[in-house]
Amino acid sequence: MDSKTLKTLRMQSQSLTQLADELAIDKGTRHRTPHGYTLLYDMLFSDRRYESLTILELGLQTPTGLDAQDVAGRTGSAISSVRMWNEFFPNAKFIGVDISDFSQFEDEDFEFIRADLSDEAGVQKILEKHQHFDLIIDDASHATHDQMVCFKHLFPALREGGIYIVEDTHWQPGRSEFAMDLNFREILAHFSLYGVFPEHAQIFTQAFDHHTMNIGGVLIQSPGHIQPQPERACVIHKAANASNSCFRMKINNEYKDDSIRLNAAKKLRSLYPDDARILFETAVAFSDSGHAEQALGVLNEIKPEDRAAETIALHAKLLATTGQVEELKDRMANFQAGVVGEVHSSYDLIEALIDANLIEPTDQFITTFLEDTTRQPIFTYRLACAFAVSSQPALGTELLERAVQKLPARQECYITLMEHYAVLNERDKLSESIDRAIARFKQDAGIIQIAASACGACGHTEKLRGLRAEYDAVLSEHSRAA
Ligand SMILES: C[S@@+](CC[C@H](N)C(=O)[O-])C[C@H]1O[C@@H](n2cnc3c(N)ncnc32)[C@H](O)[C@@H]1O
DSSP: OOHHHHHHHHHHTOOHHHHHHHTTOTTSSSSSSOOOHHHHHHHHHGGGTTSOOEEEEEOOSOTTSSOTTSOTTOOGGGSHHHHHHHHHSTTOEEEEEESSOOGGGOBTTEEEEEOOTTSHHHHHHHHHHOOOEEEEEEOSOOOHHHHHHHHHHHGGGEEEEEEEEEOOTTOOOGGGOTTOSSOHHHHHHHHHHHSSOOTTOOTTHHHHHTTGGGEEEEEEEOOTTTSOOOOOEEEEEEOSSSHHHHHHHHHGGGTOOHHHHHHHHHHHHHHOTTOHHHHHHHHHHHHHTTOHHHHHHHHHTSOGGGOOHHHHHHHHHHHHHTTOHHHHHHHHHHHHHHHTTOHHHHHHHHHHHHHTTOOOTTOHHHHHHHHOTTSOHHHHHHHHHHHHTSSOHHHHHHHHHHHHHHOTTOHHHHHHHHHHHHHHTOHHHHHHHHHHHHHHSTTOHHHHHHHHHHHHHTTOHHHHHHHHHHHHHHHHHHHHHO
16 A cells, blocks of 8 residues: 555544644644634535645744754654645645745645745735635734735635635734734624624725625634633635625614614625625615615616516615605506515515505405415515505405414404404404404403403493403402412
């Protein structure tokens, strides 16, 4: 058996964590201050282990380890981390960079580039030799400035699907941090939350803006299972579209910090003025923060062929809120054709049309919507609520009755129906709906109270008396049970 086969056999049985621990590397779980990064890397890389990858590691040897001045005659495998990567990725090309001279270690598995990574010219030295990498690990000086210089220039050289890792973001050497407001982890955390790099950025974040569209997933790892500690490694996945940023903007709805969200939206829009998804999310951000006219302006920038159902529905909603009923009427036909397939969008559109009093119970659009059994029953209820307070309360009644049947366990359907009959002063119907609710939610004092106030609201005193008696009976039953 030749040495290459032996090496393959040996390495096949070892995870990156086992290799790190065997070679006393602190990326593993046992030596020095164990960072546990390899636990994450095993998850990320095991599927790509036998591919012909190009791997770049920045920073090669811990200062307390091998003395770079005393290395003559050694090979790349003498540097523990090079050996670990080479053994784990048997078919990869490995390039290492350091400010110290490790050229004596070069061999067929390891290429060395000597460069000072605090300097843009130093990083360019790498790019003069190689323009494409699959994996980049920054474990060099850990200074935020240097990490940013490297990320600025090297991220574009990462292949699509590649991974960029910055290690030890919890610690920076003090001397070089004086000019930094945010460290790399904080910059990435901002991106992770808002889909854009921070505004008040220091020197390089503007350069990072150009990476925005190519950043897929972002992970800030905390190996808390070893010991409680702050997040340490930042992992950035390169992808070829803006889905991450659009997604961040979308989930930002939940943070409800309108000013940060709007700033993020404006920034993304200025970076990518033709991207329909970014324009749509920007319009949502404007709409949610009460800027309907601006939201409409942004929507109008989306090319007609790029207008998805949700865009059309939002457009309708905004036309309704801004009172542009004629415009909304003109567009009805297009809206119906474009939106009817999508549940949420259709609902938004119907709600907009109800608001503008532009929909009839008999409209093809609404009958199709309601008859479609694939629609969730809760949409019937939401639609019923919208109609109940519109100028077409009869349709509200019909839909609320339907909602009670479709959602027999949901109290809100019964409650809204009772309140609706009270508003319409339909006492017989109110009595019927109360009897149904009480029969369904036996011994529920809350339902009886709500029914009583509905009766009170429309002066249905006879039913109210009966409810009082029922309420007392339920309470005494409860106290007996207690
Ligand atoms: C933490 S060690 C790397 C450890 C190694 N990756 C491992 O896992 O065992 C940091 C390395 O970064 C190098 N370094 C420090 N400042 C640098 C700079 N400005 N440019 C390039 N390399 C630098 C040091 O010489 C040192 O070898």
